[in-house]
Amino acid sequence: MSFPIAQLLANSLIIGSIYALVAVGFSLIYSTNRFVHLAHGATVVAAGYALYSTFTLLHLPFILACILTIALSSVIGFLMFKAIYEPLQKRKSSTVIMLIASIGLLTLIENLILLFFGADVKTIGLLEVRQGINIAGAIITPLQIVLVLTSLTLLTVFYLFMKKTTLGRNLRAVADHKELASIMGLNPTRLMAISFIIGSALAGIAGILIALEQNLDPSMGTDLMIKGFSGAIVGGIYSVPGSILGSYLVGTAENVGTWFLPSGYKNAITFTLLFLFLLLRPKGIFGVDKGVRE
């Protein structure tokens, strides 16, 4: 058996791009809010079903359907923050309470989707299924190329936004030290809400790409969240480039690892990587020590 390195890397790149979009939004929300927003996975699923409703059921033009989907994802994220998290934060709830609230939200949204859409297989059907094209020994479909390029472009734009714009700088300031940012005249609550809006929009884009590439399943949010979360931890949860790198690393470990190990260990590979990082380098690859607040 020859080692199909190109195909394995292509597989890693495709799935890594999806994980990265999930991880970056999650990491943005985590760094500004300092709690684990697991319901982020539910936003991705909701986006997938929103695209299915607008494009496949209502036959809206594809671009319009995408814009509506991304807008809806932002609204969902904002509402989750305003209705659940903000009141809890105001009452100084501990991070454990926030975590449980986010699990509750994840379950609630997934079940609502199940109730409205049912469990049968949903596909978007934008493009016909056909054999991919051969690029340097790897077979990859045009849709997958678009997926990877979209993801990489967005991640770059988002990175520049965080580095170069005032809003990005303010978000990083709140992530660094909330009280200090507040003393310097920033409004942390507003910025936290903004992080939910931007992070959920990224989740919406991830939802669109997953819906196009795979099929929709109401419970897929949990799986994606686990992978995105692992990617963020591995790369460094406070760092945008870190989360991106971590996600691609998780995708590569899964695909290359499965080649050498018996299949069935795919998830075990991800978790082994996660545990290794938690034990040996809890800050992640690009991690910086930001424990100042505690």
Place this chain on the structure above:
Amino acid sequence: MKKQLKNQTTQKINPQITSQKIILTIMLLLLTAFMFGCSSNESSNPTNTNLPNTNSPATQQVVIGFIAPLTGDAAAYGQSILKAAQLAQKEMNLQNVRMISEDTRCEAQGAVTAVNKLLSVDNAQVILGDVCSGPSLAVAPIAQQHGVAMVSASATSPALTKEPNFFRTIPSDSLQGAFAASLVKEKGYNTLAIIYSNEDYGKAFHDVLKAEFEKQDGKVVDSEAYERSETDLRSYLTKVKATHPDALFVIGNSPDAMVAMLKQIKELGMTQPIFGSEAFKAQEILDGAQGAADGLMVSSVSLGSQEFHDKYVLEYNSEPGPFAAQGYDAFKAIGTAIQSGAHTAAQIQDALYNTVKFDGATGSIKFDAQGEVGGNYVVFVAKNNAFVQE
């Protein structure tokens, strides 16, 4: 700056907290109500819903506990079997029989919760289900402790043969494995790669298929396990592709994974013929795969008689779904036992072993000493978004 700090302090002592508590409590209550609301469904004969529940044998209620994935990705199978069982219930018009359905989501944990509820709250005397082999294996011992028999319409794992209280109206995979191996050989393929779902059903089917195929001088060049409803299957398929098998055999019971599998096989440019386990024989898989299923060969259990088909179409105005005929027969087996005078769990189990014998939708039903039925298989080929019997 000062203003902001002041704002923060006033927020802390804001008396709004009580109203927020009330809102949160209401949301929690709604959530709980919602979860319970979707989990339980009752269906009984419309003629006897108001009958008093007395203990005299003539009017004693028999409760049939129906367990199946009614939500989750295997819901299509559960819903199909439920509808067929309800058709049989309506047709037999049994007095004092109630069927209570519970959702298992094709998960062992869900099945255990469902069966415990049915046995201790509803006092079910017999269980119809589960659809999937894993959950069936998990709950058979629990039902056994209560002396309650289970009749499944679709759980095919050979490991279920040894459960003393387990009956099924579908033949065991030890038979399907042999049939499938011969089918692949007959088509002229000597090397085979098997891709199977990593749970009780998939593993058992894989083992039988591999053993039978090798018995017939075939060679299994690769076996890959995927998680039941996983949709990113490229890493496994890349491995399979590198072994250059003559044909692929895919075993699954999650339409999500099976649709993704068919698409990704095509996208990766794998041109081998694909054989599928019987759960592939569902229209939603063809619709989802958008042409990638063309040429797929499925070894399937009997779809049932024309008579059953006509009755089903008349009742529901749609084609019978997967395992519908087996579901119809499963209810009929239980119903026949009750008709013969069995009311308690022990009497029903006894009747299932000894006296139940009828011509059902899938042929003549008579359970052997292991609670098994024999059966024939047919081959379907996917062509132009439809299955054609070969």
